[in-house]
Amino acid sequence: MxxxxxxxxxxxxxxxxxxxxxxxxxxxxxxxxxxxxxxxxxxxxxxxxxxxxxxxxxxxxxxxxxxxxxxxxxxxxxxxxxxxxxxxxxxxxxxxxxxxxxxxxxxxxxxxxxxxxxxxxxxxxxxxxxxxxxxxxxSCNTTGLSRVLAPLREAYGVEKVRATLVRRGGDPGQTSRGPINDILPNPVTIPSHHGPDVETIFDDLDIDTLGMKVPATLMHMHSLNVTLSEEVDASEVRDLFADESRLFLIPERMDIDGSGKLKEYAMDAGRPRGDIWENCIWEESISTVGTDLYLFQGIHQESDxxxxxxxxxxxxxxxxxxxxxxxxxxxxxxxxx
Ligand SMILES: NC(=O)C1=CN([C@@H]2O[C@H](COP(=O)(O)OP(=O)(O)OC[C@H]3O[C@@H](n4cnc5c(N)ncnc54)[C@H](OP(=O)(O)O)[C@@H]3O)[C@@H](O)[C@H]2O)C=CC1
Ligand SMILES: O=C(OP(=O)(O)O)[C@H](O)COP(=O)(O)O
Incomplete structure (x- = not known):
């Protein structure tokens, strides 16, 4: 042992x-x-x-x-x-x-x-x-980005990644954190530290990241644009992600519109502390325009x-x-x- x-x-x-x-x-x-x-x-x-x-x-x-x-x-x-x-x-x-x-x-x-x-x-x-x-x-955000990029790189190749990370201000127990009533460019400099951090996992990746902090504690939210090396139908990407155990594709039928309902779902499902270890990708958001892929994903910072x-x-x-x-x-x- x-x-x-x-x-x-x-x-x-x-x-x-x-x-x-x-x-x-x-x-x-x-x-x-x-x-x-x-x-x-x-x-x-x-x-x-x-x-x-x-x-x-x-x-x-x-x-x-x-x-x-x-x-x-x-x-x-x-x-x-x-x-x-x-x-x-x-x-x-x-x-x-x-x-x-x-x-x-x-x-x-x-x-x-x-x-x-x-x-x-x-x-x-x-x-x-x-x-x-x-x-x-x-980190939680770098983990969330890496889990999505690994299968995309293997299946199609990735030319360029652009991600905007809407970061929770603090964890639920962090009563000293903020903002309480604001939206902060954070870090205000570009790229945020997340892009270089993802490059510690994939050293040949071209990635730019922008960060913000908002008055929320439940989860981070990523808006992701990945330029792939080939044109791919969105349904193919959905199938690719469906095979990844640590990517949860939120189906439209569940009517989960944000982090609040995601956490509610995790608690209803009996998850310890309401934890969500998987990236939560809105299935409907997975879209392609030419070689560009777009999606939204929620990242449970305390547990992924x-x-x-x-x-x-x-x-x-x-x-x-x-x-x-x-x-x-x-x-x-x-x-x-
Ligand atoms: N929270 C998050 O969203 C995420 C955090 N991380 C990373 O994980 C790391 C830990 O973060 P997190 O768990 O949030 O931090 P916390 O503050 O929640 O927990 C760290 C704990 O370490 C204890 N501690 C402080 N000093 C020492 C010490 N010298 N030796 C041993 N224990 C000590 C503190 O407890 P006490 O003083 O009471 O013993 C504290 O509760 C950081 O690197 C963070 O960036 C990564 C992903 C997500
Ligand atoms: O590593 C994290 O976020 P980050 O990838 O945005 O730096 C964790 O969510 C901790 O973030 P914090 O430094 O805002 O507590």
Missing amino acids: IQVAINGYGTIGKRVADAVREQPDMEVVGVAKTRPNFEAETALEKGFSLYAAIEERADQFAEAGLEIAGPVEDLVDEADVVVDATPSGIGAENKAMYEEYDTPALYQGGEDADLVDVSFNARSNFEDAVDADHVRVV VVPENVDAIRAVLGAADAEESIATTDETMGIGL
């Missing part, structure tokens, strides 16, 4: 911990936090061992009546692989610790690409991460990278190939709306 440490138990970390626990070939050694709060309490209630990420603050857990298994160094030492899901920039600070204990590490999209050996998306470049020591699972982290664990340890890992992850998590 692969022994997995989770350092950073927030939006991404707690979801990765739950997903790892579902895997037949993995166990969660424990999770690390800097302080006691509701997430620390639920981690213990779920049976995860809790480790102190900052030793000097370990007493705070005892004062809150929460049992600590040890310092984060013990967790990293014991594990075969660590998933670092700490806030942006903290992963870079933790890298030396992972190297000291010779534990391969996965970082998240908030870290710089040059921190790692490989930036990762399971559908696009799984093999690049095999036996790598430091791998970055790209979760199965990617599970696959990255197998990749760095050489525990499965892409097809096998993706199939296991999809089956155990229930991916495929």
Whole structure:
């Protein structure tokens, strides 16, 4: 069994911990936090061992009546692989610790690409991460773009990508984020960081991205234009996407008009935390004009990278190939709306 440490138990970390626990070939050694709060309490209630990420603050857990298994160094030492899901920039600070204990590490999209050996998306470049020591699972938006582009590149070739990303201002629990009543060009400079980030997955891709932030918490929304290398009928693209387990084509009959109903659907379907691990592509939006393809997709920022982290664990340890890992992850998590 692969022994997995989770350092950073927030939006991404707690979801990765739950997903790892579902895997037949993995166990969660424990999770690390800097302080006691509701997430620390639920981690213990779920049976995860809790480790102190900052030793000097370990007493705070005892004062809150929460049992600590040890310092984060013990967790990293014991594990075969660590998933670092700490806030942006903290992963870079933790890298030396992972190297000291010779534990391969996965970082998240908030870290710089040059921190790692490989930036990762399971559908696009799984093999690049095999036996790598430091791998970055790209951000929610980059994951969403890569999942669509990988099959398009394979089937038709891609000449140029133009994407406008309407980004949620913050996650539902991030009460300090905004905007509350505005629409921000963000980043105002063009291209946004997303295009170069997608190029860490496909180094020969021509892509321009523009970003905005809006007063929403549920999901991001992408407006995508891909110039293909050949003329393709929209129905062919729909068929291509229908074969991809991590692309959900929203059928017209469902009458889902936005992120709100998507989340409602996920909750009705019994998804944990209402998570939507798949890209949500409005089937009616898939259109072609000559070689240009257009579509809208919703991206659930809190959860689409979760199965990617599970696959990255197998990749760095050489525990499965892409097809096998993706199939296991999809089956155990229930991916495929
Ligand atoms: N949320 C999102 O939409 C997405 C985020 N990402 C990326 O994932 C990473 C994590 O983001 P997210 O989960 O949203 O962040 P959160 O803030 O929700 O969670 C991070 C957690 O790490 C804990 N933490 C802080 N400092 C340390 C430390 N030194 N050691 C261990 N734990 C620490 C914090 O909890 P506490 O201090 O209480 O222990 C916090 O809850 C970032 O790189 C982000 O860019 C990627 C895709 C989507
Ligand atoms: O990596 C993300 O978004 P991004 O790809 O738009 O930078 C996550 O949704 C986190 O975004 P945040 O930096 O706005 O919290």
